Amino acid sequence: MFSKSNLLATLIAGVVMFFLGFLIWGIATADFFEEHSIVNAMKAEPNLGLIALGNLVGAFVLSTLYSKWARGHHSIGQGFQFGAWIGVFVGISMGLIWYATAEWMDLTGHVVEAVIDIAYYGIIGAVIAFIYQKTAAKE
Template sequence: MFSKSNLLATLVGTIVMFFLGYLIWGIATADFFEEHSTINVMKEVPDLGLIALANLIAVFALSTLYGKWARGHHSLGQGFQFGAWIGVFVGIGMGLLNYATTEFMDLNGYMAEAVLDIIFYGILGAVIAFMYQKTAAKE
């Protein structure tokens, strides 16, 4: 669990998750989601320290799961596939559950979020796989 591969994948993945998330949701799609949100629940100034900590914990969990899922065979494609399945779970599964139980966004917002989650977590999975591949023990 605390292998060199897992820890380096966690470190690099956390950095990617933090900045890519900001680029996607903080800049590129902010106006879109503002239009599709039914209520504004965003803080005026987000707590970047807590966001970084949350990213670290999330990526550590993803990296640990990936390490068990991959069983020693690491590739960008396999990592993207792993991450995309996480994106399906988060974006479609949890998104539809949230749509059914809350009034945070309209359905178009949740469907756009699902597509973004699949791509976002796919990229994150590929980064994790890349780090595992580069730090794997040479045979």
């Protein structure tokens, strides 16, 4: 669990999650989601330290799960597939539950969020797989 590959993948994926998340949700889709939000639940000033810590914890969990899922066979394509399945879980499964239970966004917002989540976590999975591939013990 605390292998060199896992820790390095955690660190790099955590950084990618932070900056890619900012580019996606903080810049590229901010206006879209503002139009499709029912309730503004955003803080005026988000706590970037806690966001970074959350990304680091998430990257550690994803990296650890990926290492068990991949079973020593690392490729960017498999990493993307792994991450995309995580995106399906977060974006579609959890999105449907949030839509059914909370007045947060309209259905269009949730559908777009699901598509973004699949791509976002796919990219993160590919990054993790790439680090595992490059740090794997040579046979």
